[in-house]
Amino acid sequence: MILIHRKKILTCLTTMLCLVLFSGPVLALDVQSLIREIEQQYMGASSQAKTTMQVRTANWERTLEMEAWSLGRDYFLIRILEPAKERDVATLKRNREVWNYLPKVDRVIKVPPSMMGGSWMGSHITNDDLVKANHIDEEYQLRLLEESATHFVVECLPKPEAAVVWGKIIYRVRKQPQVPEQVDYYDEEMVRVREIHFDQIHQIGDRIVPLRLTVLPLEKPGETTIFHYRELVYDLPLEESFFSLRNLKQP
């Protein structure tokens, strides 16, 4: 009796394992790693970058020079170099928390959950974007929407239980070389509210990445945020301890 029972359970388990391993995910796997790679194209296993951020709004326009470091998905540090007035203002992301350092008052401030949707450094990306962009492949159901000779189009719909900001995300990815061209963000009413365009494709080490990224908030016509990667180095020997609150304060 017991033996038979065991056998049954075993068969059952094996079948389930087979199902999990070989059936569903076979197709999805490609798309998932594709999106993950795109979201981490500037990070790799670890990275260091110098970036110019140009923000244009209806009321003001400004340019920031920044230096950024990253380690895996979870650690990210970015520090302002120019203009002088804001030099050393820095942001640290550890896992899902975001901290800002303000040299003028010499304080580190954790961004509370209620402010995660707020603008980051006055740009058109939010604190949430910093935290969640890396997890799109985990929190969204990905599906290959279209495939042409030159492009993939991937649709991302939030998983039912995921606490996410967007109602839908569409990636348009070039096949050769494999780089993103455009990402469209839709709100919960399925209205397209933001576009990110990528251009200036360059080879950095063994990677090919677009060095310029333009964010267009569609509900604010005429406003843009442009990130321009001027220096980008991958696979540096960075430790987790580098991304500490203490290091956030010490340039």
Add this chain to the structure above:
Amino acid sequence: MLLTLAYRNLWRNQRRTLLTLSAMVVSAALLILALGVFSGMFKDMLASATEQYYGHLVLAQPGYHLRRDLFASLPAELVDLPALRDAPEISGRSPRLRSFGLLSRRDTSQPVELLGIIPELEQQVTSLQHELTAGRYPAAEDLNAALIGQGLAHKLKVQPGDELVFVTQAADGSIGNDLLVVSGIFATGDSRHDNNLVLAPLPWLQQVLVQPGRIHEVAMRVNDPMNAAQVASRLTPLLPDHLKLLDWGILLPEMREVIAAYDVSRMIIVTILYLATGLGILNTFFMSVMERTREFGILMAQGMRPWAIRGLVLLETLLLGSIALTVGLLCGALMTLYMQQVGIDLAGYITPVTYAGGTILPRLHAVFEPGNFAVPAGMLLLVSLFAGFLPANRAARLNPVAAVRED
């Protein structure tokens, strides 16, 4: 002659007249008290919204009160605009700059609304200086003193003297940030203000927001808040076209509707109560007319005209109404006065209720308002006349021959 007759007639059945009279007095007096307490409640509500935050009148760019747009700023000199300075109804003017941002201490941060103010001017418009639970109101010479709500102080775990960091986006796109020192803590009972509001010096906020010499609004106090809309429409033609002067009725439309609804419900309460009183009067006078059928017959037989009979009965009811009115108003005024001076504190039983943009404080407290006396008084006289009309008509239509023969 008729008046003397009417007065004497009233007291022929003393017990009945006194009973009716007491019913009228009690209903009028209680009504006046109840309306006074209602008015007190609404006044508290209005004061909580206007005198703790908005002000009665606000001058700003059109739409500023809806969008709170950082860039809709104005020159600070507007506060001394001659039209506003010379208006006799305006008793206080306060220039304000507003910012929404993050207030933090150590690891705790809270989103807040920060008003940049000039302490001595702001105190002429709002009355947070009377709601302090700790510390003191920022003084003119303080550079970065902050007055914060009790709920906020509790969440950030701060006492007067503690340092806070305020972070927001400045008008040039940079991250505006600077230190504040808590000078005082206020508690209004309105959770939105207690958990959210911070007052800091205007020059300090102008520097943080990179908005030197700019303000968002001029908040004003007027002598009679109920008159704010009229003051606004009188002053509007005297002001520059690109500015908008709003009264609290526009800033707080729910509050205006609650008060308008109050005027209607006051009439309904008065009507219901007086309907009962009116039936009592009607009963009294029918009885008294029936009893005097023979007497009326004799008066008519002697040549008294029917209109005089009708007038006599009406005069009796009117007289009764007037006596009730005088005593009722007096009692009502005395009770209202007591509730105004002493009141009843309910803080032990209920907590403040926030409703229609204002806060109802846990107390029963009355105010004097002319309408609360005029409406019950006028209605009482009207009800007396109506209640007297039917018996008077009956008396006037009597056939003298039949009436004299009646037992």
